[in-house]
Amino acid sequence: MPLFEEHPQRRLLNDEVHARPPVPLQTPEFVSYLAFLHVEDSASREAQHLNDLAAQLGLAEPDASTGHVSLDAGAFRLRWERHTEFSSYTFFRRCAGDDDTVARLALFAVPASWRREIPGQLIVATHVEVRDAADDPPETVIAQDGHEFSPVVASGVTAGAGWVLTDFQIVDGFSRFIVFNRSMTPRQAGRTVQRLLEIETYRVMALLALPVAKDVGRLLARAENELADLTDAMGRSAATDDERGVLNRLTRLAADIERSVARTSFRFGAAAAYYQLVRQRIEDLREVRLDGFPPIREFMDRRLAPAIATCATMARRQEDLSSRIARNSQLLRTRVDIELERQNQELLAQMNRRAKLQLRLQETVEGLSVVAITYYGSQLVQYLAKGGKDFLTPATPEVVTAVSIPIIAGLVALGLRRMRRQLAAEEAAPGH
Incomplete structure (x- = not known):
């Protein structure tokens, strides 16, 4: 072989x-x-x-x-x-x-x-x-x-x-x-x-799961009441700080419930498995009813089944409460995010307005700068004209100075305009 x-x-x-x-x-x-x-x-x-x-x-x-x-x-x-x-x-x-x-x-x-x-x-x-x-x-x-x-x-x-x-x-x-x-x-x-x-x-x-179920029942009763209060507080909250406070309480409540689920899920699952084994072993006995006495199946259905049903109910209540807390937390987070987005939009609008004001102020300053530069430039021309007035006849220093003023102002304005274009081009270039 x-x-x-x-x-x-x-x-x-x-x-x-x-x-x-x-x-x-x-x-x-x-x-x-x-x-x-x-x-x-x-x-x-x-x-x-x-x-x-x-x-x-x-x-x-x-x-x-x-x-x-x-x-x-x-x-x-x-x-x-x-x-x-x-x-x-x-x-x-x-x-x-x-x-x-x-x-x-x-x-x-x-x-x-x-x-x-x-x-x-x-x-x-x-x-x-x-x-x-x-x-x-x-x-x-x-x-x-x-x-x-x-x-x-x-x-x-x-x-x-x-x-x-x-x-x-x-x-x-x-x-x-x-x-x-x-x-x-x-x-x-x-x-x-x-x-x-x-x-x-x-x-x-x-x-063994029944005492656990009773303890969980007390926790769930308190948690469900607290969740109801938090839901009411969500409806009454008018400020972001209020919503953040409610969200913090919801987070703590969710942590308590998830901790309970983690500690009891095995016990409740084991109870359901053991109960299934009990029912199977009773089935294997192939019982025959005797007059005046309940069989083992009937006794277990009357005494054990309600206890297991209680455990199963508590397990479902835990899962349901956890889901409800998660939904409320998600709803509240959405409201907080929307409010934060609105505040960010207002902040951006304020920054945009400030940028426009700053630009106008900058343009005003640039106009004053043209005047100042033109003034100082014309004074230099006047000093030069006075020094060379013998070569400028019949023009006088005053006439030369007057003629230079628009020329100087034009050159300064063109220079500032060219500078702004260069800065705008660098700002628009990739990588900036």
């Missing part, structure tokens, strides 16, 4: 769809599930923490670089998975049906010192019991309302092959699910439990 050059990530990408298969579950079996948010450097410490557990149990050091690890300690099994924002630890334990309920919890088979040091912040903690419906009928558990726990949600799953009871309450730090196996195979039971754990995790992760 010929060998081809493979993409370096071909096998990694191919194995991704097989990376996290559901763990087959026998009946009865107990499952404990923990999800920890990544904070600071907690994610980087998880691999070493898993190595410590393997060392305590005498197992080979696991490879955590793939993002998922499975350990079989005999008394329990561990499945660890790293996700974008959190890491999950799922513990499985097979127990006899007559054991004490608390003693059967899978988490208590794990070394206490190790589980207390799991890195990160706990965000989800759940116990799941997989029971045999023939040995422990679900109707009996429901009839014992308040004895073990009071289910508020109950439904058939896998097209009636099993039942699920839960109250979505945290008691002693854990929420609780009971899965009754009627005719599910081990793999079906494993998929059902995995979907329930994902529903619980993604439900809580989606709701």
Whole structure:
């Protein structure tokens, strides 16, 4: 078989769809599930923490670089998975049906010192019991309302092959699910439990955006009121300084909103993605309604959907407010630019008038200069004529002086005119 050059990530990408298969579950079996948010450097410490557990149990050091690890300690099994924002630890334990309920919890088979040091912040903690419906009928558990726990949600799953009871309450730090196996195979039971754990995790992760949405709502209420006031001020402004003041306030308001958008866009986007995953996992359960109890889908539609809708509304309000502020800022900038252009036109008109006045003054000065030069020139001619009056007979110095005056004035006027033409030509030449 010929060998081809493979993409370096071909096998990694191919194995991704097989990376996290559901763990087959026998009946009865107990499952404990923990999800920890990544904070600071907690994610980087998880691999070493898993190595410590393997060392305590005498197992080979696991490879955590793939993002998922499975350990079989005999008394329990561990499945660890790293996700974008959190890491999950799922513990499985097979127990006899007559054991004490608390003693059967899978988490208590794990070394206490190790589980207390799991890195990160706990965000989800759940116990799941997989029971045999023939040995422990679900109707009996429901009839014992308040004895073990009071289910508020109950439904058939896998097209009636099993039942699920839960109250979505945290008691002693854990929420609780009971899965009754009627005719599910081990793999079906494993998929059902995995979907329930994902529903619980993604439900809580989606709701992380709700406190953010409430904070954003307060910011938006204040910002919308301020924008309304600024819009009114735009209509009342009569001077450029007033408009510039309004524009400065609009700019500060826009900065506040854009800062909020930058800080919350990921959280709101993640909430929508997590909610979509919740809906998909509920769809995969193939629920069957049981009389007197709402199914998980109905419970989530009544409780979770409004919270996600609130987050989506706040995200849209932020974007809408940002657009409105941008439009008002652009409108105000246009008004300011128009006013500045008008002022510039007035300034240019004033400069033009001053230039004309200066030109007239210059022409007046030039006329006086012609008279002055002519006067001094005629005086020089008179002095010369007096000195050579013997050679000018019969003309007298006075006559010579009188005749020279128009000649001198003409020459001076022509000289000034020629000078102006030369200056005008140099001004009109390229590069000036």
